[in-house]
Amino acid sequence: KVWGGEEVWLEPLVVPDASCQPQDLPLDILYEDGEILVINKPAGMVVHPAAGNPDGTLQNALLHQAPELAGVPRGGLVHRLDKDTSGLLVVARTLQAHKFLVDLLQQRQVHREYRALVTGVPTGGGRVDAPMGRHPRQRTQMAVIPGGRPAVTHYRLLEAFRGYALLGVRLETGRTHQIRVHMAHIHHPILGDPVYGGLPRPPKGASVRLVAGVRAFPRQALHALRLGFRHPGSGEEMAWEIPLAADMQALVTLLREEGDGVD
Numbered sequence: 001k002v003w004g005g006e007e008v009w010l011e012p013l014v015v016p017d018a019s020c021q022p023q024d025l026p027l028d029i030l031y032e033d034g035e036i037l038v039i040n041k042p043a044g045m046v047v048h049p050a051a052g053n054p055d056g057t058l059q060n061a062l063l064h065q066a067p068e069l070a071g072v073p074r075g076g077l078v079h080r081l082d083k084d085t086s087g088l089l090v091v092a093r094t095l096q097a098h099k100f101l102v103d104l105l106q107q108r109q110v111h112r113e114y115r116a117l118v119t120g121v122p123t124g125g126g127r128v129d130a131p132m133g134r135h136p137r138q139r140t141q142m143a144v145i146p147g148g149r150p151a152v153t154h155y156r157l158l159e160a161f162r163g164y165a166l167l168g169v170r171l172e173t174g175r176t177h178q179i180r181v182h183m184a185h186i187h188h189p190i191l192g193d194p195v196y197g198g199l200p201r202p203p204k205g206a207s208v209r210l211v212a213g214v215r216a217f218p219r220q221a222l223h224a225l226r227l228g229f230r231h232p233g234s235g236e237e238m239a240w241e242i243p244l245a246a247d248m249q250a251l252v253t254l255l256r257e258e259g260d261g262v263d
Helices: 058-065 069-072 095-105 177-186 210-217 248-259
Strands: 031-032 036-041 085-093 109-117 125-129 130-136 142-144 154-161 164-171 222-230 237-241
Touching: 031 237, 036 058, 058 069, 085 095, 095 222, 109 177, 109 248, 125 177, 142 177, 154 177, 164 177, 164 248, 210 248
Parallel strands: 085 222
Antiparallel strands: 031 036, 036 085, 109 164, 109 222, 125 154, 130 142, 154 164, 222 237
16 A cells, blocks of 8 residues: 555556568658767658558668667657658657657647748638548548647748749647648648648649649648757757758748749
8 A cells, every 4th residue: 555655656558569570761851869860851752651551661770770760659759740851759768758748749849830832822821620530431631620639830931923922830739730720711722732632733834844843743842941949958049951852942942933923
């Protein structure tokens, strides 16, 4: 019996997850120490195994790079990026770091900023506060629904092109597909998003080169550009920023060469 005033020590029993196997896959590691890894994830790489993607994922690569991650939930992943979203992602190497970072995310103290190419040109910037949940009919998709979980996205116009715009997007919450769903909700879907944006719609009068470039872009034009948080060990504020992925930068360059303006 515990009467009060005692000191109780608990030793967690860590059972390594054997469902995901290590694989020697290329990783772009921007920073690492004993507690965290910061990764630049390429577009096209799935973050963790799921139906249809049993291996070849970021988690498989991480387990090869840092075998101790087998003893951390989800191989140390505390947040994720969609398969076709590129950019920054943090991984926890210890149970303590994992809990610390998950708590920071829940307290909205992890700073994440994205670059997004969207269809149409919003006026200035704004805030999308629209609750999200599973689509009532398409269960693999998310949607803005009454009674959904709170979801808040901030965006600002960085550059306007003919029929498209480059936005800076900041997440206040982190729901699945949040930026993609919220941008579609305000009628400015992410360029190249086949799920929430439909087929590409080049502006009237667009050159053959622009039409071909837009239609050939193989993914949603979304990139995690900045990431910042308090280090789980030192408490130091840390931040990283990377350039646009090469394919997105090439598309931005093409849009600039075609001229600006609003159709």
